[in-house]
Amino acid sequence: MALLRQWGLTLGKWAGKPVARVQEDSGDPDVRRVREAAAAADWSAVRAVLEARPESGDRTELLWAVGDTDGVERWIAGVLEAEPEAALPRLVAGIRHISWGWEARTSARAKDVSREQFEVFHARLRTAEEYLYEVAEREPLWTSPWYGLQITGRGLQVGQTTARRRFEATMRRDPGHLGAHQQQLQQVCDKWGGSHEEMHAFARASAFGAPAGTQLGQLVAIAHLEHWLSLDAGPDAAYMRRPEVTASLREAADHSFRHPDFVRDGGWIQVLNTFAMAFSLAGDRDAARECFGITDGRVTEFPWYYLNGSDPAAAYRKQRSSIGR
Template sequence: MSFFRRRSGEGAAGGADGGRRGFGFGRRPAAPAGVPPVIDPAGGDEGLRLMLARAAAGDWAALRPALAAVADGAELTWLLVALSDVAGVEEWAVEAAADRPDDALPLLLAGARHVSWAWEARTGRRAKYVTEEQWQLFHQRLDTAEEQLFAVAEREPQWLAPWYFLQISGRGASLGPDVARHRFEAALRRDPGHLGSHKQRLQQLCAKWGGSHEEMHAFARAAMLAAPEGSPLGELVALAHLEHWLDLPDGEDHAYLTSPAVLAELQEALRRSVLHADYRRPRGWQGAFNTFAMAFSLADQPRTAHLLFETLDGAVTESPWNYLAGDPVEIFRVHRDRCAR
């Protein structure tokens, strides 16, 4: 197999976006290890699995009570991220919102879906390959999302979710650094430790979105150190190093990730977050373990990567493996099996 880097694609709505590149291993045969890897849209969460089925069926009457029962803003946001990928939600959620204009939940779901739906229209291809029709559709859907999400934010000023999705729509609409900072700060006022909002801010600070490596690394490290040990925010450091790696030419990339300074920062972030005794796995915890597993595998640290792969037990998340060309499940398998040798 041969995996190639996608140098400067501009990616998807919420997580890892950008180039794809080869994973740097030799061509030794891989040793099979563990259960067959798979991407589970529900992340092993049976409650979300039922919600996804109800969303696919357009059954808002059954879906609404489950969403309304979620008191934690971060959990509700995580659920909405998954539900926003369900085709057809953009149709019936708008109708549900019109039927109950006093209910902000269906409008919130509609706004989240329109953000995801906009990025589906734009695709993850490089800008020069996106057609004029795709650009128009992208911006039309983002405009609708912005209108819906701001309406929710006005009705429910304590809710985190509108501000999380507004960070993504604002980046797509190129609304500028001041708007981006305002929306991130608005999210943090509602949940100071929200990992998803910090990840969106990290994307905004990436060089490919008008930031710089220096800004990105400074933000990731400061956020990690400001949080208590055991916080999931340590993942930001690993994501920042993957973004930097992605931006480097072949040869320099591997030297960067395997440098003593970067390895020390990766180890520190791992110890302060997912391997810390105070870490408690939130819903969607598999994403952080996939991030660290990929970073340590690429950094030629198979023993550490193997520990992370073992914990995942075949649970693949599309991000960050979509940095690499090919099927994320197959790429995960190759990395896992090689680290098990």
């Protein structure tokens, strides 16, 4: 579930440089608070934190903090019985079943996932869909259920037409929702039935169709990293070092985090980490140094786990050193 969350860090000092260790929050105290409440099966505290962050404020990260917590699937059942008409506990149950489903599937390649694992995976995603559709019906203005349905849809292979409709439903409620755009970009990747051409076109249309200074410029960098990831060793490096890739990254950076209207809130650290990785792989040392300087040791799991799945912070440090930062 790493692509679905934004992650934070803790900082230390070693040889005068920030030393980052990835941890499960992004500096927002509510993330830690709601995770601790979920682990303690304290629904009153979970509800208080979630209700204090309205849908318009994008509570995606808070929902994943709950959904990724072991045991939520057990105690949320009692809440559903006690509050049969409430939408929020159904939203929590839906998000938990998504995360719980991916726990069963694991991050292994499809060929390495057993039939039994896939059966559990699909069963949990179907349960998640039931909850999320109930929420969407009860709270038609909420974004979160449609965002969740984008994720379940990819796992259940609902097809590109249905997936696009779910993305559009999210967009009608929140046109700038970064997580929803990230999910749709994954949907149109070659590995999920799309193509490199469709992926790049979607990334550019989303980034440059939005006002300057938004976080959606990240999509251009993600698309190049996904393209790089799909290639064998050798061609992957050659792809990232194409002049047109560097030019594309610079253009997206200018329209996004370099723009004076860019606001450092929400997922901004992940945006800068993504550009840091992309620029460093592209060999654009000055741009990479700029991004590493801004992140200042603050590491997000995505995208660095593409380079080192067991230690994203080590991948960050290695790339930072490679450009002399």
